[in-house]
Amino acid sequence: xxxxxxxxxxxxxxxxxxxxxxxxxxxxxxxxxxxxxxxxxxxxxxxxxxxxxxxxxxxxxxxxxxxxxxxxxxxxxxxxxxxxxxxxxxxxxxxxxxxxxxxxxxxxxxxxxxxxxxxxxxxxxxxxxxxxxxxxxxxxxxxxxxxxxxxxxxxxxxxxxxxxxxxxxxxxxxxxxxxxxxxxxxxxxxxxxxxxxxxxxxxxxxxxxxxxxxxxxxxxxxxxxxxxxxxxxxxxxxxxxxxxxxxxxxxxxxxxxxxxxxxxxxxxxxxxxxxxxxxxxxxxxxxxxxxxxxxxxxxxxxxxxxxxxxxxxxxxxxxxxxxxxxxxxxxxxxxxxxxxxxxxxxxxxxxxxxx
Amino acid sequence: xxxxxxxxxxxxxxxxxxxxxxxxxxxxxxxxxxxxxxxxxxxxxxxxxxxxxxxxxxxxxxxxxxxxxxxxxxxxxxxxxxxxxxxxxxxxxxxxxxxxxxxxxxxxxxxxxxxxxxxxxxxxxxxxxxxxxxxxxxxxxxxxxxxxxxxxxxxxxxxxxxxxx
Amino acid sequence: xxxxxxxxxxxxxxxxxxxxxxxxxxxxxxxxxxxxxxxxxxxxxxxxxxxxxxxxxxxxxxxxxxxxxxxxxxxxxxxxxxxxxxxxxxxxxxxxxxxxxxxxxxxxxxxxxxxxxxxxxxxxxxxxxxxxxxxxxxxxxxxxxxxxxxxxxxxxxxxxxxxxxxxxxxxxxxxxxxxxxxxxx
Numbered sequence: 001x002x003x004x005x006x007x008x009x010x011x012x013x014x015x016x017x018x019x020x021x022x023x024x025x026x027x028x029x030x031x032x033x034x035x036x037x038x039x040x041x042x043x044x045x046x047x048x049x050x051x052x053x054x055x056x057x058x059x060x061x062x063x064x065x066x067x068x069x070x071x072x073x074x075x076x077x078x079x080x081x082x083x084x085x086x087x088x089x090x091x092x093x094x095x096x097x098x099x100x101x102x103x104x105x106x107x108x109x110x111x112x113x114x115x116x117x118x119x120x121x122x123x124x125x126x127x128x129x130x131x132x133x134x135x136x137x138x139x140x141x142x143x144x145x146x147x148x149x150x151x152x153x154x155x156x157x158x159x160x161x162x163x164x165x166x167x168x169x170x171x172x173x174x175x176x177x178x179x180x181x182x183x184x185x186x187x188x189x190x191x192x193x194x195x196x197x198x199x200x201x202x203x204x205x206x207x208x209x210x211x212x213x214x215x216x217x218x219x220x221x222x223x224x225x226x227x228x229x230x231x232x233x234x235x236x237x238x239x240x241x242x243x244x245x246x247x248x249x250x251x252x253x254x255x256x257x258x259x260x261x262x263x264x265x266x267x268x269x270x271x272x273x274x275x276x277x278x279x280x281x282x283x284x285x286x287x288x289x290x291x292x293x294x295x296x297x298x299x300x301x302x303x304x305x306x307x308x309x310x311x312x313x314x315x316x317x318x319x320x321x322x323x324x325x326x327x328x329x330x331x332x333x334x335x336x337x338x339x340x341x342x343x344x345x346x347x348x349x350x351x352x353x354x355x
Numbered sequence: 356x357x358x359x360x361x362x363x364x365x366x367x368x369x370x371x372x373x374x375x376x377x378x379x380x381x382x383x384x385x386x387x388x389x390x391x392x393x394x395x396x397x398x399x400x401x402x403x404x405x406x407x408x409x410x411x412x413x414x415x416x417x418x419x420x421x422x423x424x425x426x427x428x429x430x431x432x433x434x435x436x437x438x439x440x441x442x443x444x445x446x447x448x449x450x451x452x453x454x455x456x457x458x459x460x461x462x463x464x465x466x467x468x469x470x471x472x473x474x475x476x477x478x479x480x481x482x483x484x485x486x487x488x489x490x491x492x493x494x495x496x497x498x499x500x501x502x503x504x505x506x507x508x509x510x511x512x513x514x515x516x517x518x519x520x
Numbered sequence: 521x522x523x524x525x526x527x528x529x530x531x532x533x534x535x536x537x538x539x540x541x542x543x544x545x546x547x548x549x550x551x552x553x554x555x556x557x558x559x560x561x562x563x564x565x566x567x568x569x570x571x572x573x574x575x576x577x578x579x580x581x582x583x584x585x586x587x588x589x590x591x592x593x594x595x596x597x598x599x600x601x602x603x604x605x606x607x608x609x610x611x612x613x614x615x616x617x618x619x620x621x622x623x624x625x626x627x628x629x630x631x632x633x634x635x636x637x638x639x640x641x642x643x644x645x646x647x648x649x650x651x652x653x654x655x656x657x658x659x660x661x662x663x664x665x666x667x668x669x670x671x672x673x674x675x676x677x678x679x680x681x682x683x684x685x686x687x688x689x690x691x692x693x694x695x696x697x698x699x700x701x702x703x704x705x
Contacts, residue, residue, distance in 0.1 A: 012358055013358060043550070045546050046545070049554070081385075084388060114480075115482055116408060116411055119411050119482075120411050122415060123411045123412075123415035123419060126414065127414075127418060129419065130391050130426070133423065133426050134388055137384060149430075152426075216532075318535075321535070321539050322538060333531075337531070341528075
């Protein structure tokens with residue numbers, strides 16, 4: 001993508017900016033669509049209908065909400081620390097947007113082809129933690145501070161099982177590049193990492209159960225990293241009002257919302273790249289069979305978005321199924337269950353992969 | 356001036372300015388948050404030097420780990436704004452002389468060292484080489500660090516659990 | 521150790537059971553209705569907005585007195601002889617001009633206590649329940665059929681009559697005093 005634009009325009013800066021616009025558009029559109037989807041999914045799971053009056057089945061509802069949010073007065077509480085209060089939403093959004101820099105949407109549409117994409121995603125998400133702490137502290141509100149503290153503790157804790165599963169996948173695939181991991185799982189869903197990867201043999205069948213465990217662990221821990229129910233104690237509305245963004249309103253609040261939905265899609269994308277083949281089609285490409293090569297990247301984009309949205313749907317599904325965990329239960333799940341399982345999984349995958 | 360030079364100067368300015376704010380601001384939470392930008396600027400400079408792995412490690416360890424711990428510590432302190440950070444200024448003259456000499460030495464080393472400045476091929480990725488080096492030449496240090504961290508972990512756990520027994 | 525694995529299994533298994541339940545509900549039809557488009561049929565004796573059929577009102581003021589929140593205000597003027605006010609639908613002869621019949625529906629508590637005392641059953645609850653307004657003053661419903669001028673005219677008529685009566689009573693002085701005394705007793 002970058003190379004193509006660079007050849008077209010001939011300016012590094014403009015080409016780079018244009019490449020950066022693509023994921024931004026995707027986040028914005030996804031946030032609009034995701035919020036609508038969340039409302040509809042939650043409504044239908046509770047035998048309701050959800051928004052129905054703005055456009056067909058209320059699909060313009062989020063657009064209308066966005067318009068409302070843009071017009072709102074920007075209130076800063078008197079006791080708030082104004083500098084940090086204003087920086088925090090930007091920082092949180094930056095953290096979630098920056099993760100998109102390395103996510104390959106298709107074999108032609110990927111921002112940066114860095115070799116250490118996976119490591120980068122893990123690292124840059126820590127910016128979100130700093131932003132959340134900043135938001136929580138600067139608002140000068142006890143609910144915000146409590147929410148921020150909980151968020152930081154939770155995200156740091158759940159980074160460990162995520163990192164362990166990522167490590168096991170890196171051991172198996174031998175690369176940190178998200179694009180290369182996607183490329184390895186080509187041609188059929190049987191080659192996806194959740195079914196033991198592309199190399200056929202005894203090790204593939206041995207790996208399958210451990211891959212299922214790994215996929216489940218990374219799904220749970222990434223769910224906790226983006227503060228979704230059942231791990232939403234940082235913004236638990238019944239106890240902390242809205243957690244770290246209690247005091248925010250208008251578009252600054254909108255930035256937090258954008259960041260949340262951006263993060264949701266980002267972690268879904270990471271899980272789908274690691275275990276479900278990334279942008280690879282499960283059944284082969286139409287473009288290859290009819291001899292139209294230019295169609296393949298678009299198909300890949302479609303499959304990637306489809307996989308991401310499926311995982312996002314599962315996240316929403318879990319949200320409207322499970323009640324919120326208590327703080328101690330949250331830590332128990334992480335430290336006493338996920339981390340030991342992830343460690344054992346890591347060791348076993350290591351042993352199998354050197355067999 | 357090349358495009359990357361501009362980026363370098365931006366990162367350098369971010370690093371230096373935020374570092375300056377860290378030491379001058381009266382609010383210790385602000386100091387901690389300015390430190391975030393310092394770390395980030397340094398990471399950017401690492402990236403420009405072709406040390407991508409180090410840059411990401413910098414963000415992961417300093418921003419994601421140390422800074423957050425620091426913030427926790429700072430937020431748990433009693434007094435946040437207008438903290439009187441005063442250490443007695445005794446022996447002004449010897450201290451000035453010593454730091455002057457030290458600075459002179461550093462500058463002298465900087466000036467007289469023959470820096471390798473010929474444009475070398477910047478490796479596309481450093482991860483593989485770092486991995487090889489860690490597990491061949493520096494394996495002893497690597498293992499020792501591992502043991503050190505394990506000891507620290509066990510120590511922390513035992514301190515945390517002491518009351519229960 | 522056994523307990524540990526059992527906990528893990530229970531944790532996962534129960535989550536899947538819950539997900540199955542919510543997934544089923546994803547496809548059950550919604551129980552809600554789209555309110556302004558589709559309206560629920562109200563029960564027969566539902567109590568909503570008050571309505572007064574002024575053709576039947578005899579201005580007896582009983583509803584106003586029954587109202588626990590005093591939301592009904594009635595003013596009446598006696599008719600003068602020769603004016604025909606007609607009859608109510610159940611055959612009562614009307615004798616009072618109702619110059620003012622205001623119901624402040626914002627005060628109304630929908631207790632229906634005003635409905636029962638009405639001798640002609642002219643005040644009753646309807647099934648209209650959507651009557652939001654932008655101005656609070658719009659909630660004062662004026663049911664009086666007479667316009668202000670008419671009402672004023674009636675008042676003047678009545679006062680004129682009273683004055684005439686008084687004048688008539690004043691002129692033949694010797695006859696009347698006994699009668700007035702009786703009345704005052």
